Amino acid sequence: MSAPERIPPRSVTATELLARGELKVRGRIREASNAALFCTVAYDGQEASCVYKPVAGERPLWDFPDGTLAEREVAAYAVAEATGWDLVPPTVLRDGPYGEGMCQLWIDATPESELLALVDGEEAGPGWKAIGFAEVGEGRTALLVHADDDRLRRLAVLDAVINNADRKGGHLLPTADGRLYGIDHGVTFNAENKLRTLLWGWAGEPLTAEAVGVLKDLGGSLADGGPLGTRLADLITAAELDATRARVDELLASGRHPEPSGEWPAIPWPPV
Template sequence: MSAPERIPPRSVTTAEQLTEQLTEQLIGQLTELLTEGELTVRGRIREASNAVLLCDVSYEGREASCVYKPVAGEQPLWDFPDGTLAQREVAAYEVSEATGWGLVPPTVLRDGPYGEGMCQLWIDPPDSDGGSGDGGGELLALVDAEEPGEGWKAVGRAEVGEGRTALLVHADDERLRRMAVLDAVINNADRKGGHLLPAPGGRLYGIDHGVTFNTENKLRTLLWGWAGEKLTPEAVEALERLRDALGGALGARLGELITEAELDATRARVAALLASGRHPEPSGDWPAIPWPPV
């Protein structure tokens, strides 16, 4: 018997490449594998506050590594309905796909060894397989300076111990800028540094989208460097696609995953971004930066 075919994550690097037929076929294969495949639990990721299980998934001669988050392992939150985080993770993936940017790994809702939960493709870090993958360089840093250097955007000052502070900066990187737009749309309340995953081929993925789509403004992120700046033409085009999709198939799909009020709020956020033409700024009504930041 031949060994199962290992299916890798996407390694395309431009928005144009996302529309290629081969990529669409690969995403279809991955979605089928995650949805229909047999899950074998390999271990638990202990650092997570909710139950996060590392698994192998196999189906018709194909296999991959994935993360399985059962609804039964979710911790209650005061500001989100119980048992809804898995659906929100899938909703974030659906929105990401509708932008054309592919910023979230393939994610599905399915039954598993511990009941219904979210199942998401595991993203290997660059060079984890001995290859020469390009993770795209450093994305976040603390610098002993008053202003960010060239190629960096300032987030704010952070305590580093003994009464000292440093300037928190992130790279002026188009991948991060796309992620900032996605977070504004899905109202991400927890964009930490550890939720940004560079991948082989220069890709960047965002993970852990359980606390999203709240009807209240809860945007909390490390990606404030473009706050108040004009959206790029690419971002405006992506938002226009989202606006149209939310009135059709995407809206119907999200209606299965989040509440009607949350769907209306998502449409309103897209409309507000298009009306202003700018990246949002911190509201002041909610902590702007997650803690801990990583």
């Protein structure tokens, strides 16, 4: 008698694991301004580390009165997923030990000195893009620069679409396999222009052909009845969704990376 055929274990997607798995709190991430818990999640024989941010632990923000940080984090992942650029870790909205919240796959970052730097002088130099001058103590200033890196440039486009009001250096997570992820997208999608970021190095420059193609696809997906528009309608307000569509249209019309408006601080504080 022949041996029974072995059925290989079913592959579980990251979002399925996060959404359906048993969530266990292992500790608190103390650097976070809102409640952020380090957890493990296990489902169907697979386990991963993740971050769980319960809505109950969010501090109210006067300039983001609608919705929740958790919903906007999930909305940011939805847009990032639609771009195909894999810039935001898998993120879901689910119930947990402290109620509904955002659950995001944990990323083991490998710090790269090549992403941000302070340089003397007034020129960024080859391979770098200038952000602005920063005080470094004893009355001295230095030029803050970021790498002229395709991964960062894609992230700058994503931030312009989702209206990210808090793109800090600490929110950039490079990995050993060469990928780059952005995290902490709770203050995004405001109907008013609130773009605050360290990634101004391409301000006013033409968008890449790749970015234009992605934005055209986003525009179609964001339309009424489109898959992304339908998904975002459950996560952000109608006014915020309309503003997201308008930002995509404006980027395509200008064909350029946005520039600071001068109406508010363009760089978040602290920047790193």
